[in-house]
Amino acid sequence: MKTSTAIAKITRPKLTGITPRERLFELLDSLKSARVLWITAPGGSGKTTLAGSYLGARSLPSLWYQLDQGDGDLAGFFHYLGLAAKKAAPRFRKTLPHLTPEYLLGIPVFTRRYFETLFQRLPSNSALVFDNFQDVPDGSEFPEMLSQAFEVIPDGIRVMILSRTGPPPALARLRANRCLAEMGWDDIRFNPEESVELLTRHGHATPSDSILKELYRRTSGWAAGLVLLTAQTNLTDPVPETPSDLSSREVFAYFANEIFDRSAPEIQELLLKTSFMNKVDPAVAAQLPASARPVISWKDYTGITTLPSATNVATSITLCSGSSC
Structure with a gap:
């Protein structure tokens, strides 16, 4: 069970039957100068799908890491990130160091050295993706650790963070120095044209203008809402109240x-x-x-x-x- 969990934690999701979002792909391209991109939107908005499909569309190598409550334990985080690094850059036989007790009084230095080595091992133009940041426990040292890691991001490496919450105060310096770019709900939510494409990819006929208007009023472009609200209708009749x-x-x-x-x-x-x-x-x-x-x-x-x-x-x-x- 632990092995399966570890593999899922460091595996980029497999995407099928998705709606390519060229509008957002172009926006992501325009934000490449920022070392860190923070994507904030509610659950079911398509953050994970957007990031995964963008990496595929642009043929970018990546290291994908799914955060959870266990990552409040920094030793565990560095262990699993080391497994992800080995998977992303298998030519390096030497594993990344573990956060053992002798390092606990010098976590900032350990973090910087760890990520410097990690970034050196990743192929050029790689993306490091942290998904579900909101699941990291409040009050942990994780945000402060990330602030140290992000100080050593080299040219040619991009970090993407997917979360239901915005950047923590620990990253204020990055934001102030314009090294952190943000995409939010107004960017992520589906526009009416994208909503039609999403629905047709889920087997629906193209809705009439009146039905589309009502669906959009009810969901505001929220992807999961569009899918769930239309699960029991063929869109030929008005959307039931x-x-x-x-x-x-x-x-x-x-x-x-x-x-x-x-x-x-x-x-x-x-x-x-x-x-x-x-x-x-x-x-x-x-x-x-x-x-x-x-x-x-x-x-x-x-x-x-x-x-x-x-x-x-x-x-x-x-x-x-x-x-x-």
Whole structure:
């Protein structure tokens, strides 16, 4: 089991039947001068698919690393990254060093030397991708360690970070020096034309303008929402205001896994305590802790989300609960 987990952790996802997003590929090309690219968007927006398809479309060598809660342990992180490095650059027989106890008082120096060696081993024009940054435990030394690693990125190497949350304060210096570029929800979400292509690739006929307008109103270009909302319809009739029981359950199951199970304990507690409420008053929403402000708005009991900007609190929160789900 551990071997399978380790392999999945350092393996770039295999993508089939995807929608190539040339608009975003060109945007990614235009941001190549930044050493670090941070892509922030909610779950189901297509961050992983975008990064993987871009690497494939541009034939870029890569080292892919899927972050999780275990990476709060830096020794474990460096161990698995060493396995990923060996996979990405097999011609080097000597493994990268392990973070053993004698290095614990000098982690910044260890980090810089480790990543200098790692970057030297990667082929030119390689991309180092860290997926699911939001899963790294809060309060760990991981962000500070990354700030040290990113100081030694050489020309010809690009780092991409995929996350549901924005860059941590530890990377403020990179951002101030314009070494960190960002793509956000307004960039990632599907525009109407891309939405049509996504739906047709999932076996639907091209929707009429009125149906497309309604779908876009309900999903705001959120990829998972488009797929889930149309799972039980052929798009020849108007989009129902209330999805079928099956479709609604599918949407709720998606969020039960992607949002509740992976949320921090305080967010889980918030959702549980408010699960009996249809809506949370805006005045109450404004008093939420900062960690709760990437707010989820459950619209019309469909589970479709809308996301406020990073600097605003949502005007209301509607929660999917009970028999409505």
